[in-house]
Amino acid sequence: MTKKDTAIGYEVVIGLEIHAQMSTATKMFCGCTTKFGGQPNTHTCPVCIGMPGVLPVMNKRALEFTIKAGLAANCQISRYSRFARKNYFYPDLPKGYQISQYELPICVGGSVVITTEDGEKTIGLTRIHMEEDAGKNIHEGNANYSQVDLNRAGVPLMEIVTEPDIRNPKEAAAFMRKIRSILRYLEVCDGNMEEGSLRCDANVSLRPFGEKALGTKTEVKNINSFRFVEKALEYEIKRQEKVLNSGGVITQETRLWDPSAGVTQSMRSKEEAHDYRYFPEPDLVPIAVTDDFIEELKTSMPELPDVLKGRFVDVYNLPQYDADILTSDKQLAFFFEEAVRDGANPKAASNWIMGELMRLLNEKAITIEDVRVRPSDLVGLIRLIDDGTISVKIAKVVFEEMFNTGKPAQEVVKDKGLVQISDEGHLEQTIVDIIAKNPAEAGRYKAGETKLAGFFVGEVMKATKGKANPKLVNEILRKKL
Numbered sequence: 001m002t003k004k005d006t007a008i009g010y011e012v013v014i015g016l017e018i019h020a021q022m023s024t025a026t027k028m029f030c031g032c033t034t035k036f037g038g039q040p041n042t043h044t045c046p047v048c049i050g051m052p053g054v055l056p057v058m059n060k061r062a063l064e065f066t067i068k069a070g071l072a073a074n075c076q077i078s079r080y081s082r083f084a085r086k087n088y089f090y091p092d093l094p095k096g097y098q099i100s101q102y103e104l105p106i107c108v109g110g111s112v113v114i115t116t117e118d119g120e121k122t123i124g125l126t127r128i129h130m131e132e133d134a135g136k137n138i139h140e141g142n143a144n145y146s147q148v149d150l151n152r153a154g155v156p157l158m159e160i161v162t163e164p165d166i167r168n169p170k171e172a173a174a175f176m177r178k179i180r181s182i183l184r185y186l187e188v189c190d191g192n193m194e195e196g197s198l199r200c201d202a203n204v205s206l207r208p209f210g211e212k213a214l215g216t217k218t219e220v221k222n223i224n225s226f227r228f229v230e231k232a233l234e235y236e237i238k239r240q241e242k243v244l245n246s247g248g249v250i251t252q253e254t255r256l257w258d259p260s261a262g263v264t265q266s267m268r269s270k271e272e273a274h275d276y277r278y279f280p281e282p283d284l285v286p287i288a289v290t291d292d293f294i295e296e297l298k299t300s301m302p303e304l305p306d307v308l309k310g311r312f313v314d315v316y317n318l319p320q321y322d323a324d325i326l327t328s329d330k331q332l333a334f335f336f337e338e339a340v341r342d343g344a345n346p347k348a349a350s351n352w353i354m355g356e357l358m359r360l361l362n363e364k365a366i367t368i369e370d371v372r373v374r375p376s377d378l379v380g381l382i383r384l385i386d387d388g389t390i391s392v393k394i395a396k397v398v399f400e401e402m403f404n405t406g407k408p409a410q411e412v413v414k415d416k417g418l419v420q421i422s423d424e425g426h427l428e429q430t431i432v433d434i435i436a437k438n439p440a441e442a443g444r445y446k447a448g449e450t451k452l453a454g455f456f457v458g459e460v461m462k463a464t465k466g467k468a469n470p471k472l473v474n475e476i477l478r479k480k481l
């Protein structure tokens, strides 16, 4: 990135730590459910509420999920890794420590490709490790005391840590989107950001252009949407720039993003690793992973978005832009591919999915999993356009009805009487009537004002409720005028 690409006089350096809640049925070190919600403190047992004398047992599924994520991000999978205690005191952490990984994480290195306005960019990863989530403090509703809900305590997380390769808030959001997409393809995290299944902490610092050493960074905590990651970073970059330009120094600290006020606020001075007094977790054996185990996981992995995108471009001749959007979500990609397999023209299917389908999904706030239109129904709709039964304009009306009712295109067209009028005799009569009713316009048209053709087409469409075959209307009009 060059200086002219940024509005500010400094180079921005961003690194992300993404916490992804794994879609395991049970917690990281006990058999309690990971289900979201529930009455406070009902998804708990002596292990996850930190009673003395209990022993944790690792959830093997969580290990598999983290290795799959590591393989998808080209990480080295450690054949030998272990858990560590991260000691700190907070009311939502009854043990007084969180079980995490420190000097020997399960996945090391790796990279993820994101799409930016300037093309593709590779973001390096430092590591991916496993850890347990903490509980939740509840401060709402009363000023005199706080409550603690430990349902979330011990839920398995993977923490994905990037190198400081990100240069602006948009790239940060693109990275978060890509990670969500990959984890959802792998079915290791549901990516539900409202429920906190995917959240991110961002480290950000500024340095003069050309400077090698990193500036002092701040960490912005607990960002839980793509929009907020951009907003929080934009705010924090401007704030740091102001401090630096006025001759001040940046304090290394943890700041909290306040979405309603649109600002970051100082929370506490940033801890260094030594503040946590990490040491190997004595209650858990180290994790030894064999090559066979890794191979087995590899073969169970689905086609990933980058591979799928390449295939959509090569095999279906789709533009990069289309392929990027269609493969951003596994179910969307499946929908597209099934429609094509059922006989749809790939570009036509892509247009309908990226256009009307995604518009309606957004508008009704539902996901592709819950959509009632089947890929074969989209094929049916495209066929009705191709054989001239309905116009594209009417097809949009039909599609919305299909979307709302789950009925196939044929049935909607029949029920609503939307078949395109291609009966020449019928159209001719309509046109003759319209010309007779508008003698002034007809006269001007005949005198050379040909742009009035649009007026007549409009009148015919009005008379036929948009069902007239536009090609035929134009032909007959030219003959009759």
Ligand SMILES: [Zn+2]
Binding pocket: 027, 030, 031, 032, 043, 044, 045, 046, 047, 048, 049, 154
């Ligand atoms: Zn438990």
